[in-house]
Amino acid sequence: MLMEGLVEQLEGIVGRESVVRGKDKMESYLFDETCIPVRPSAVPDCVLVKPANSMEVSRILRLANENKIPVYPRGGGTGLVGGAVPARSGIIVSLEKMNRIEIDGENLMAVAEAGATLGGLLKAVEEAGFSFPPHPGDEGAQIGGLVACNAGGARAVKHGVMRSFVRGLEVVLPTGEILTFGGKLLKDNMGYNLMHLIIGSEGTLGIITKVVLRLNPKTPYSLTLLLPFNSRHDALNTVPRILRSGVTPLALEYVEKELMELSAEHLGEKWVFEGEVFLIAILAGEENVVYSEAEKLSQICVENNGLEPSVAERRDEQESILRIRSNIYTALKRDSMDILDTTVPPSAIGRLADAIDTIAEKHGAYIPVYGHAADGNVHSHIMKRDAEKYEAIKREIYETTISLGGTITGEHGVGKIRVKELYRFTHPKKIELMKGVKRLFDPNNILNPSTVLEI
Ligand SMILES: Cc1cc2nc3c(=O)[nH]c(=O)nc-3n(C[C@H](O)[C@H](O)[C@H](O)COP(=O)(O)OP(=O)(O)OC[C@H]3O[C@@H](n4cnc5c(N)ncnc54)[C@H](O)[C@@H]3O)c2cc1C
Incomplete structure (x- = not known):
C-alpha cells in the first residue's frame, strides 16, 4: 500500500500533470521487453512521476528515502532482464521529459x-x-x-x-x-x-x-559485407582470423539463414542471400581503405571454406540487412522462454556454440543461436516448447560459459531475473563488496530493490 498523502506530495514537486495514478493509465510503464515467461510480475499499486529536471528528481528521492518507499528509475523500457519492472509498491520515475x-x-x-x-x-x-x-x-x-x-x-x-x-x-x-x-x-x-x-x-x-x-x-564511407558459409564451425572459426588480420570492423555479427528468413518474414521483407550461416561485417572509414579491408576479409572467408561474399553499399541495402539482424529477437520473442547473452573470450565462441548444440541435442531442444561474434557474445534462446527443461538447459549453458572463461551476461545485465545466477557464479567476497557499495549509496535500499542484489 502506498503511503497516505504521497500522491499530493509528489504533485507538489512535479506538478499535477506529471503524476499518473491507476493501472490503466500507466500500463506501459509496468513491463519491459523481457520474455514474458521469466519477466517479473509488476505490482500495479505504484505512482508514476515524470520530473522535468534534476532538482525535481532530487526532491522525489529525498521524499522516498525519508519514508523508505521503493523507487524505480525508468528509461525506454527496452531492457531484457526486468530491471525497470516495479516489483513492489512504489514510485516509478520516468525521465522522458528530460530529453535535451x-x-x-x-x-x-x-x-x-x-x-x-x-x-x-x-x-x-x-x-x-x-x-x-x-x-x-x-x-x-x-x-x-x-x-x-x-x-x-x-x-x-x-x-x-x-x-x-x-x-x-x-x-x-x-x-x-x-x-x-x-x-x-x-x-x-x-x-x-x-x-x-x-x-x-x-x-x-x-x-x-x-x-x-x-x-x-563522421565516417566518410561505410559498407556491409556479407560472408556466407555452409557450416557454423567454419564461420565462427573465421572470426579470430579476421580479428588477427589487422582489419577491425565496426561490427562483426554471426547469423543463421533460418533466423534471418524468419526475421525478414516477421518484417514483411525477404532474405535473399545464398548460404546457411553468415558473418556480417560493417566496415567504415575512407572509401579506398574500406574497399581494401573488404577484399582482405573476402579472401579470409574463401580461405576458410566460405562462399562468395556479397557487398551492400547503398544505405537502404545496409539498413535492411541490419534491420533484419536486429529483429531476430523480436521475431523469436513470442515463442521464447528466455534469451541468454553469455559471453566468452572471442576465440572460444565456436566452442560455446558447439556446446550449445550438444546441450540442445541432449535435451531434444531447439536453441536458436546468433550474436555479436567478434565480442564472443552469443545470444541463445530457450524456447517455450522446451519449458520443462528450461532450468537444466540454462544451467548447462551457464556452466559451459564459465568453464570457457566467460560471463553469464555480456550486455543485458542481471536485472531482477539473474540475481540467483549472479550469486551462484560470483565469489562470495565480491558479493559482499557489492552489497557494501550498495549500502553506502543507498542506506535504506529504496532504489530499484531486488535488482542485481538481494539485500
Ligand atoms: C529489440 C531489442 C534489441 C536489443 N539489443 C541490444 C543489444 O544489442 N545490446 C544491448 O546491450 N542491449 C540490447 N537490448 C536491451 C536494451 O535496449 C538495453 O538494455 C538498454 O540499455 C535499455 O535502455 P532503456 O532506456 O530501455 O532502459 P529500461 O529498460 O527502461 O531500464 C533498464 C535498467 O536501467 C535502469 N534505468 C533506466 N533509466 C535510468 C536512469 N536514468 N538512471 C538510472 N537507472 C536507469 C532501470 O531501472 C533498469 O534497471 C535490446 C533490446 C531490444 C528490445
Whole structure:
C-alpha cells in the first residue's frame, strides 16, 4: 500500500500533470521487453512521476528515502532482464521529459539528458556532422537506460560499449544529493572512479540525469559485407582470423539463414542471400581503405571454406540487412522462454556454440543461436516448447560459459531475473563488496530493490 498523502506530495514537486495514478493509465510503464515467461510480475499499486529536471528528481528521492518507499528509475523500457519492472509498491520515475541534447563540436562531445532516446541522439549527432558508433538494438532506449545497463550491441567491436563513450555523468543519489562525475574530459584520475561504478549499476546506485558522451568525426564511407558459409564451425572459426588480420570492423555479427528468413518474414521483407550461416561485417572509414579491408576479409572467408561474399553499399541495402539482424529477437520473442547473452573470450565462441548444440541435442531442444561474434557474445534462446527443461538447459549453458572463461551476461545485465545466477557464479567476497557499495549509496535500499542484489 502506498503511503497516505504521497500522491499530493509528489504533485507538489512535479506538478499535477506529471503524476499518473491507476493501472490503466500507466500500463506501459509496468513491463519491459523481457520474455514474458521469466519477466517479473509488476505490482500495479505504484505512482508514476515524470520530473522535468534534476532538482525535481532530487526532491522525489529525498521524499522516498525519508519514508523508505521503493523507487524505480525508468528509461525506454527496452531492457531484457526486468530491471525497470516495479516489483513492489512504489514510485516509478520516468525521465522522458528530460530529453535535451547539446552537441559540443569543439570538444567532440554530446551532453544528453537521461530521457533522450538513442534515436534522438543519433539524429542530433548526424545533423551536427559527427558520429556516435554504439547501436545497442532498440532506438527507443534512453541514454540513462543505456548507461545504467552499459549496453553493448553490434557496433562495439571497433570502439567498445557504452562505457567507452561516457566521459561524465550527473547523478542523483537515493539520499537526494545531486553529484557530477567526470566531465568533458579525456583524462581524469582523481581518486576512485565512481563514474564507472555507476555505469552498469542498473538503476541501483543513483538516478542518472545527464550524460557527457564522446563523439567521433563522421565516417566518410561505410559498407556491409556479407560472408556466407555452409557450416557454423567454419564461420565462427573465421572470426579470430579476421580479428588477427589487422582489419577491425565496426561490427562483426554471426547469423543463421533460418533466423534471418524468419526475421525478414516477421518484417514483411525477404532474405535473399545464398548460404546457411553468415558473418556480417560493417566496415567504415575512407572509401579506398574500406574497399581494401573488404577484399582482405573476402579472401579470409574463401580461405576458410566460405562462399562468395556479397557487398551492400547503398544505405537502404545496409539498413535492411541490419534491420533484419536486429529483429531476430523480436521475431523469436513470442515463442521464447528466455534469451541468454553469455559471453566468452572471442576465440572460444565456436566452442560455446558447439556446446550449445550438444546441450540442445541432449535435451531434444531447439536453441536458436546468433550474436555479436567478434565480442564472443552469443545470444541463445530457450524456447517455450522446451519449458520443462528450461532450468537444466540454462544451467548447462551457464556452466559451459564459465568453464570457457566467460560471463553469464555480456550486455543485458542481471536485472531482477539473474540475481540467483549472479550469486551462484560470483565469489562470495565480491558479493559482499557489492552489497557494501550498495549500502553506502543507498542506506535504506529504496532504489530499484531486488535488482542485481538481494539485500
Ligand atoms: C529489440 C531489442 C534489441 C536489443 N539489443 C541490444 C543489444 O544489442 N545490446 C544491448 O546491450 N542491449 C540490447 N537490448 C536491451 C536494451 O535496449 C538495453 O538494455 C538498454 O540499455 C535499455 O535502455 P532503456 O532506456 O530501455 O532502459 P529500461 O529498460 O527502461 O531500464 C533498464 C535498467 O536501467 C535502469 N534505468 C533506466 N533509466 C535510468 C536512469 N536514468 N538512471 C538510472 N537507472 C536507469 C532501470 O531501472 C533498469 O534497471 C535490446 C533490446 C531490444 C528490445
